[in-house]
Amino acid sequence: QEYLQRHRFCVDGLLTLAEYHRTHGQNDQAAQMVRRAVYAVECCFSSGFSPFQARGGAGPSALRPCTVLKIPQDNLAWPGWTWLRTLWMYAQGLASSGMYRTAFEVSKFLLSSTLPRDPTHSLPSLDFFCLRAKHYDAIAKLASQLSAMCDDCPGSMRSLDLSFPNFAYSLPLAGLLKGPVPELTVLREVAVADITGPILGALAHADGLVESKNVNAPVGVEVAVHLMRALLLFPLALRVLLDEAGVKQHGPVPGGSPSTEKWASLLARPPFFDSAEHRHKSHAMAHGRLCAAYARRCGSLWRQ
Numbered sequence: 001q002e003y004l005q006r007h008r009f010c011v012d013g014l015l016t017l018a019e020y021h022r023t024h025g026q027n028d029q030a031a032q033m034v035r036r037a038v039y040a041v042e043c044c045f046s047s048g049f050s051p052f053q054a055r056g057g058a059g060p061s062a063l064r065p066c067t068v069l070k071i072p073q074d075n076l077a078w079p080g081w082t083w084l085r086t087l088w089m090y091a092q093g094l095a096s097s098g099m100y101r102t103a104f105e106v107s108k109f110l111l112s113s114t115l116p117r118d119p120t121h122s123l124p125s126l127d128f129f130c131l132r133a134k135h136y137d138a139i140a141k142l143a144s145q146l147s148a149m150c151d152d153c154p155g156s157m158r159s160l161d162l163s164f165p166n167f168a169y170s171l172p173l174a175g176l177l178k179g180p181v182p183e184l185t186v187l188r189e190v191a192v193a194d195i196t197g198p199i200l201g202a203l204a205h206a207d208g209l210v211e212s213k214n215v216n217a218p219v220g221v222e223v224a225v226h227l228m229r230a231l232l233l234f235p236l237a238l239r240v241l242l243d244e245a246g247v248k249q250h251g252p253v254p255g256g257s258p259s260t261e262k263w264a265s266l267l268a269r270p271p272f273f274d275s276a277e278h279r280h281k282s283h284a285m286a287h288g289r290l291c292a293a294y295a296r297r298c299g300s301l302w303r304q
Contacts, residue, residue, distance in 0.1 A: 009040040011082050015089065031093050037086045044083075050118035052111050067113040084110065088120045095129060104129035104138070115146075123160070124290055128297045136174035136217040143167050144215065161226065162199060163239050166294040168230035173301060175223035184258055184279055186221040194225045195232060235275040237291040239267060244299025 004013050018033035053066050072078050087110050094103035107129060110124040130138045143160040160167040218226050231238060242249060242263060249263040259266075271278055280287055 008057065009036065009043075011037045011040050011086055014040070015082070017087060018089065022221055030255045030256055031097075034086070034089050038090050038128075041083055041086050046134070051112075061195070062119075067109060068115075069113045071114060071117060071119065084120050088122075091122075091123065091125075094223060095125075095132075100129045100132035101135060104135065123164060124166055124293060127166050129293075131170060131174060131298065131301055136178040136179070137215065139167065139174045140217050141215040142281075143171060148254055158199065161230070165230070165234035165291045167293065168226075168234055169193050169237060170228035170298065171218060172223045172230065173298065175218040175226070177301070177304070182220050182223050186224055189221045190228065195229050197232070198227070232271060234287060234291060235271040235278070236288060238272060240292055241296035241299055241302055244295040245303040 004010065004017060007013060014033045014037040018030040018037070021027070021030035021033065049066075051067050055074070069080060069084075071080065087106055091103045091106040091110070094100075094106065104126060107120075107122040107126055110120050111118060111126070114120065114122075127139050128143075130136065139254060146160060161171050249264060249267065251262070253260060253262060265271060
């Protein structure tokens with residue numbers, strides 16, 4: 001505190017004091033320190049800077065905002081880490097205060113600055129912010145068109161709902177929350193090719209850009225298709241989602257349910273009981289952590 005009295009806008013000092021206040025339950029004081037740090041960072045920007053201005057030029061990244069940072073590989077001394085940490089703490093503070101739409105915009109700004117990397121781990125949070133802010137169509141737009149902002153995005157970013165379990169499950173959830181809720185009869189209209197087609201297409205064009213035209217939350221039968229695809233790709237998420245939603249796997253079947261089977265018997269079938277055998281060879285641990293984090297955040301939304 002004595003140091004900050006002499007250097008009122010030292011960003012590192014402000015963030016350190018904010019963490020101290022937060023660990024002692026003094027959230028208002030922590031938020032005040034973070035806001036002052038954000039102001040200090042903003043004062044470093046050029047007077048002509050605008051995060052909404054497109055880069056221009058040719059290629060798919062022409063519409064990417066002028067926020068690109070050259071992040072060095074494995075250089076902890078890079079001064080830009082403090083800048084990124086400031087905005088990340090600001091976004092998390094906004095979300096904890098219920099200002100999810102603003103938190104989404106700040107996180108989107110962070111992501112556009114760091115693509116094709118995501119050192120602030122904005123992607124696991126963006127879909128949650130969209131759902132809480134009732135900005136449902138933004139999830140579909142991010143999932144299908146993020147790669148258009150970056151010429152050298154890896155293949156895993158070219159269809160986020162096929163690579164990240166949180167986007168895979170948030171897409172159908174966005175359709176359910178946006179409404180109207182589709183009737184169960186739409187399941188008769190779903191074919192195997194509807195579920196596996198995008199997966200096979202992504203594998204066939206792993207080295208090329210396949211941009212989806214769908215920028216709206218799914219509706220009708222599309223909700224069922226996206227949910228089935230999520231269950232097929234990331235079956236580990238179902239069990240933790242049921243636990244977070246308070247569903248008793250061995251409890252009686254709810255009245256009015258079209259199924260007569262308990263959740264325990266359904267989970268004893270593939271791909272759920274043997275999901276460990278179908279994990280991603282390289283990213284199984286990351287997918288498991290994402291599924292657990294997604295369930296904790298969005299389990300209450302599925303309960304609705």
